[in-house]
Amino acid sequence: MAIKEYLLRSFRIKILALVIVPPCLFILSVLVVISVLRVRLSDDVQSVLSEHMNSLYYSLITEYSNEITSNVNLRVKLITNELKILAGTAQTFIDLGEDANRAGEVLQDYSFYHNDFVHNQQQNWSNITRGAADMSLSVWSYQHDHAGNINRVTKTYASTFAALKPLMNAMGRRGAQKGWLYLAGPKAEPFMLVYPWAQMPAIFDEKYKGHNSHNWWDFFFPGMVEEWERWLREHPTEALSSQDMTTITPFYDDAGGTGTMLTFFYPLWTAGRDANSGAVAIDIGVDMLAGIVHSAKVGQSGFAFIMSDEGEGLNLTGEQRDQLGVSDQVACGHGVTRYSTNIFCSTIPEIASLRLPPQDEDYRLYTVAGRDGEYYLAVHEMGRVLRWNGNTTSPARFFVVVALPKSEVFTIQNVIQKEIAGASSSALGMATMAALLIGMLTIMLGIHLVLRCTKQMHLLMRRMDQLGKGDFYSEVPVIVQDDLGKLAQIFNTMTADLAASRAQLQNYATRLEGMVAERTKELDEANKQLADISRKDALTGLYNRRHFDEALPLMWRVAKREGKTLFLIMFDVDHFKQFNDIYGHLAGDECLRRVAALATGCANRPQDIVFRYGGEEFVVLLVGGANDARHVGECIRKAVEDEKIPHAGGCDPWLTISIGIASVHDFSSTSSADLLAQADAALYRSKREGRNCMFESRNGDLVAVKPE
CATH class of the missing domain: 3.30.70.270 (Reverse transcriptase/Diguanylate cyclase domain)
Incomplete structure (x- = not known):
């Protein structure tokens, strides 16, 4: 009796130790760790945020700048590639000379290429009717005689370049998004071959009075042809094959009413490469390029824009102009009406005195004072081209500028600090509750383990009953690692051997059935092949x-x-x-x-x-x-x-x-x-x-x- 009581008391002590001691130790350890981590977190959070937030935003704005610049460069590349393809084709016609002229005259017999000129007697200009090519060909008053007939040289040019209509029509409909695509003749005979069709002289009559009595190049783009020819005189002819002569204009108001435009020109040369012979051009709406920049998400309140090396900003919104201290300006003088928003004219000294990256660098990051506080300003070069500025042409650089308010960094930093402080305040209470919950689960687990000791025998006896009823494949779950568990493993091994012997007999019977089925299938396939042979022609595979x-x-x-x-x-x-x-x-x-x-x-x-x-x-x-x-x-x-x-x-x-x-x-x-x-x-x-x-x-x- 004393031994039985001793065993019972010993068992109870083990149960109490198993249920109570581990949870208490766990709760104590968790509270100590949380207290230490809370102190360290409060000490380190300020220094960590201050050290890394600036670095994070420097990297972030650099990524914004790279991505936006790549997207804009891709659009510009599409435009300039189309421009060079058209220029190369037109230059080939010029180099062919009389052969191209004769081919152009032959093509006039075909409606798609035919130049069906209509003369405006009142204004003394001509344009072709709208045909399947959807292109216009405008000729000004000084290219007509007193009877209103177009001079022979202009007509020859017009018929020669009519061969470009399919290419220009395809580029206009299927190429990069654009406003106008056109070819302007040489300065002596400056006709305009334009896609899509438009009554260009009438449009110019309304927007630019007096253009019809002046040379087209001198009126709209004075000095551009002369600058190209000056470059040609100063460089060997061989340089033309390696020099990108793409020339762009300032931003100007389109006469066709499509908004602010930017024109990409590529000059054409005489067959002897001794003078200019006109140019091909693509007019791009400012919104087409600015839309790529404006659609970019720069932080929560940042923005981006395109800027030239002369400080001209492209399509800034009114709010953005106010933040940078700039306003729209209209250019004076001859030519198209030009618009600009010059960053270097800002009323904010730090922005007005902004220094662009040197010629040998393409990216710089600045911190400048804006109207509403400090800004990170990333200036990333997107390309270099020739630029006509109203009288002369010179190399120019263009940049993508990304502006991000510095206050956004501090706002996020403050929010993070508050979140961490709140989390620290509730961490100890949450951890304590979690520890108590885990302790209760541990106690329940201890009771569960005790019950498992007696459950193993019950499972073994039930499995014996199943074996007696013919169940050879079930196993006794081994839920304890003691003698009862070992007994259950031995029993499972014995029943597995019995099941394997039974399975061998069943597999042998199954294989016999499979062999019979396979032989039957082979006979069916042979019969089918014989039927196909009797119905199909062996040579062609067709039915016979x-x-x-x-x-x-x-x-x-x-x-x-x-x-x-x-x-x-x-x-x-x-x-x-x-x-x-x-x-x-x-x-x-x-x-x-x-x-x-x-x-x-x-x-x-x-x-x-x-x-x-x-x-x-x-x-x-x-x-x-x-x-x-x-x-x-x-x-x-x-x-x-x-x-x-x-x-x-x-x-x-x-x-x-x-x-x-x-x-x-x-x-x-x-x-x-x-x-x-x-x-x-x-x-x-x-x-x-x-x-x-x-x-x-x-x-x-x-x-x-x-x-x-």
Whole structure:
């Protein structure tokens, strides 16, 4: 009795120790760790945020700048690539000289290229009517005589460059988004070939009075041609092949009413490369480029814009101009009306005195004072081109500028500090509650482990009952690692051996069944192959004459039941005997295989069937409309003709076929033999009519079927 009480007391002590001591130790450890971490977090958070937030935003604004610059450069690259393609094509016409002039005169006989000039007697200018090319060709008053006729030189230029209409039309419709795409003639004869069509002289009459009596280049872009020719005099001719002569304008108001524009010019040269011969140009709406920049998300309140090395900002919003202390300006003088927002004219000294990256650098990051506080200002070079500034042309740099208020950094830093402080205040309470919860779970786990000790025996006995009932595959779950657990493992091993022996017997029986099923399947496949061999032609893979004789009555009944027309297309290879005699029977076999493949490609509906009728003769059965049969027949004839199989012994240099078509709709008065006879008669009528053609039997008459 004393031993039993001792064992019971000992068991209870073990249970209490297992349930209470581990949770208490765990809770104490968690509280100590949290207290230490809270103190360290409060000491370090300020220094960590201050050290890394600036670095983070420096990296962030650099990434913004790189991404926006890449997107803008991609759009500009698309535009300049189109410009150079058009310039290269136009320069080729100039270099061809008289050959291009004569070709242009020949093209005037075709409506797409024809320059149908209409003369405005009141204003004394001309423009072509709107044609399929959707292009205008404008000629000014000083290029007309007193009777209103365009001078010969201008007309020659106009007809020569009419050959550009397909290219310019395709670029305008399918190329990069743009405003106007045009070619301006040489200064002596400055006509305008423009896509899309517009009454350009009338538009200019309204916006720029007096343009019609002045030279187009001198009026709109004074000095640009002279600057190109000055560059040509100062550089060897060979430099033209390596120098990018893309020239852009300042931002200006488009006469066509499409808004503020930027024009990309590429000059053309005489054949001798001794003078300018006009230029090609693409007008780009400022919104097309500025939209890429404006759509970029820069932090919460930042923004980006494009700027030239002279400080001109592109399409800043009113709020952004206020933040930078700038305003819109309108340029004075000759030429197009030019607009700009100059950063260097800012009323904020630090922005007005901003120094751009040196020539050998393409990126710099500044901290400047704005109207509402300090800004991070990233200036990233996006490209270098020639730039006309109203009188002269000189190299220019363009930049993407990203502005991010510095206050945004401090705002985020303060928010993070408050969040960390709040989290620290509640951390100890949350940790204490978590520790208590985990302690309770631990106690429940201890009780569960005790119960498992007695559950193992119950599981073992239940498994014995299952084995007695024939269950050889279940196992006793081993839930304890003591003697009872080892006993359960031994029992599982014994039942696994019994199950393996039983499984071997079952597998042997299953294999026997599988062998019988496999042999049966092999016999079925062999029978199917024999059936296919009896129905298909071994050379072409098409159905043979035997299957045709089986299929014709079947399709006859289907067409009759559905009230449709049954068509029979019969064709054979022209002069096939001569083909065999010349090229040999192996080539003849290959010829028949190619013809069979082409016929199968044309008769490709599920209800169309192609047969090799015999020798070089083929048959197609199909149900449908008359146009279906004619379309299939013409498709086969044209496919064989286009395959261009050489045939030295035929009427043509290439292999051809002759085709006959017959049909039946009144199945009560026509037999299948009649249908075959009609198709055969139509086929031989095609032979008599010169081959490589198609005849159809219609109500007893043989009618030629013309190619579609």
